Amino acid sequence: MTSSSTTPRPAPDDEGSETLAVSSPSSLAAQSDTLAESFGDYVSAQIKRIKNGESGILPVLIGLIVIIVVFQAKNSEFLSAGNIVNLLVQGATFVLLGMAEAFVLLLGEIDLSIGFVAACGAAITVGLSAPPHNVSWPIAVIAGLAAAAAFGTLQGLLITQLRLPSFVVTLAGLLFGQGALLFLIDKFGGTSAGGTIAITNDVLNKLVYGNLGVTTGWVLLAIALILTAALMVFRNVRRRGSGLAAPPLALTIAKIVVLAVAGIVLVAVCNHNRGLTVPLKGVPWVVPIVLVILAGWTFLLSRTSFGRYIYAIGGNSEAARRAGIHVNLIRVLAFTLTGLTAGAGGIIYASRLGSISANVDGGQLVLYAVAAAVIGGTSLFGGRGKMLHALLGGLVIATIYNGTILIGLSAATQFMVTALVLLGAVTVDAIARRGRSA
């Protein structure tokens, strides 16, 4: 690419008498509904967008609140500090696997293998770190993640180079992964292990249940909030400096306040003593781990060319190809990131259980992963969705899982309720899409 790749030509001068009235960029932006000038404008623009079918995360937030209210009404223990932390810990796996699935869902593809890919990654990490190998935990984690990512790459190559449907390739990947899991457990644990490898490494054990100190939790929250606020304000200032319409200051402050309140409630709940006999308090490690991965992947999708290309391919892959995007490379990389994130989900899953076994139901995990992304608002048809959706959807699934057990409902009920919520989420999406096209 020559300099033309970075230097757009000056737009042609408006000299033709046949043209219509010219409007300046600022007046274009002033009419914007997404870049409202005042707080009131913003609110009314948001209401209009919802009416137009761009409801965003509103349905899943409302759904989550309804579910929480129902469970709290049935059992007052539901919103206790201990149970909330428990719920976050249970949700972490769903959230991570949902984020893994999001990369390929955004392309309009699917990856059915990630349940067993996650388990295989975890088996490698746990197996390597346990006797007799006793590999140090960072190397064991890297090995597990690398193996999961490599499996994703391989599937991506099969899909793009042989032009096979991702559904079939990853269905084969699911079966292969199930076999690979049995093989790995046997290889690492030996036949005497009974199909289970226990985590012996302290750090790996603590990934989920280890707690940050009370003060550390507050300090980390403060740093995260200051960074986020600085980033938002900086972006606003830069837009105004470029002569573009920026969101009103009141809106930015409101967003920061909402984030701060959510963060303070989260840390306060986690720092509340939830021990029954001995004091137990602090934010579980898994919470910052999930949030850092969420922030990283959100950043990748929304602020880099790579992320932009994923959305473009999901929206119109032919248009992306004609724009000179290396479509197949991006698709392979997306499958790689799916594998990598699934590997992280697997390690967190193993850490929660304290072991990894050959009985992991990878088929069910992947269905929960897809459900988490879709419940959160990610489209199955590509091009629409966010990492945040997987977080919210994963929390919905974990809430139902946790709540049904807490109020003593059977597993049968739990599956059926999850199914109904999934169906409800897809229905909301379908109705929204009808509103959009109308």
Added chain:
Amino acid sequence: MLRGWDLLSDESGDVPLLRLRGVTKSFGPVQALSGVNLDLYQGQVTALVGDNGAGKSTLIKAISGIHPTDSGELTWNGDPISIRSPGDAAHLGIATVYQDLALCDNLDIVQNMFLGREIVRYGLLDEPSMEKTAGKTLADLSVTTVKSIRQLVESLSGGQRQAVAVARAVMWDAKLVVLDEPTAALGVSQTAMVLGLIKRLSSQGIAVLFISHNLNDVFEVADRIAVLRLGKLAEEGPLSKYDTQTVVQLITTGTAARSGENQTTPVTPAPGKADR
């Protein structure tokens, strides 16, 4: 075909920006293009006309690297070149607006206009710069009906989508802009806007090649016309040598019965500056 004055002339308009000689393309047993010759000149608007299936779309896809040619010679300002991919075409300065517009519905106007050529600062997307440039380009093209350039493309009307696609093509340092039926499905005022835009492009020294079924549009803006029929070039020449009836005859039969004067050869020598 080479003439002495073709080589000696230092008038820039005389060396075609892009010259096609004997271009062929087949899809399996279907011969879509056979032996097509075409010259495109700086600052000139060339209309490409022909019936459905004449090979118009295949020809512009060959020029834009979507379907590379099977054989034939291409020169760019006299230098032999090959266009094997959309990247090659973009590198030369060929910008194409396809009939299907090739827009991503799920992205907004700015994102579509910069797709594949995002402005990146410190490895990150530079949204303010992109938004500013896109806004200026659209404003200069008199695209006044969009509410916000951060609107998703799926919420735009057909005419607005066309405007975005055209704006995307001209925003870059294009030397040749290829438009596939830019005025199809447009209302009267938006057609006038797009035609005005085509004129302004050529007045800036950009070569424009556009497909149209609407001969009114062709006669309003084109300097030259090329008629394709069944994958072969029926005729090519300055528009002033043709009238609507002749063009219709060429499109339908491949030959035109004319009263002898100004008989054009399949490839005429380069014209002077626009003779409209």
